[in-house]
Amino acid sequence: MNTLYSFRRCPYAMRARLALRYSGVPLRIVEVSLKAKPAEMLALSPKGTVPVLSIDGRGVDGRVIDESLDIMRWALAQHDPQDWLLQDDEPARQQIEALIAENDQVFKLHLNRYKYAERYPEHSMEHYRAQGEVFLRRLEALLNERPYLLADHPSLADMALAPFVRQFAHVDREWFAQTPYRNLQRWLQRFLDSELFIQVMAKP
Structure with missing residues (x-):
């Protein structure tokens, strides 16, 4: 299962969740306390900011993406039914x-x-x-x-x-x-x- 470390009100995490939900990516969301960041998130991304997406190992070797825009682009590469990327323009x-x-x-x-x-x-x-x-x-x-x-x-x-x-x-x-x-x-x-x-x- 893909795991997203998120903080509900953070606009960066918010836009990552929007793209992941829209694209239908199977996802487990871990709500992070910014005052007590989980050790497993820090192990994946030592900079300690949300969002952090841990992609399961099937074909991507357990990839980690820790920039919100990169997460959005990855999600849209999986499925973009309404053409958010405006591919032909x-x-x-x-x-x-x-x-x-x-x-x-x-x-x-x-x-x-x-x-x-x-x-x-x-x-x-x-x-x-x-x-x-x-x-x-x-x-x-x-x-x-x-x-x-x-x-x-x-x-x-x-x-x-x-x-x-x-x-x-x-x-x-x-x-x-x-x-x-x-x-x-x-x-x-x-x-x-x-x-x-x-x-x-x-x-x-």
Whole structure:
């Protein structure tokens, strides 16, 4: 059995669970306490961050994947029934890469400072939020064209980004609700209401 070491509210672990569930990969999920990480997880991945996927030994020699995006790609390589990878659209696939890179390398940094502004007293919470809004505006513009970021159905970009946008929106829900990002609000609510999200967020 494949085993995923996860933390329910972590957006990186969340997006790994989304792809694994969607692709139908048989899976045992171990919910990790970040204050008491299990020894078996640390033996597989000494860096000690979730998610960590231990793939059973049939044909892959007990492979371990400990980056969320790599886990998503591995899962989609097993089964991708709704074409999250947008296989036949090379420009869209390049956009997937660019959006995820901006999310992971830039937006996540602003998100951390916005959510934990007291740890970063150099600037105000509003300052960090404004920096994060640059990315929100980019997503809002993409959603002017269609219900999802790059296609008329979810893609890897939607599922890789949504857990982070959710976290940003939930820092101050009243603020997010009154923003002009109407397309983004609908997109996020569609994600939160989806059967897939509800399944992967069920408490163990």
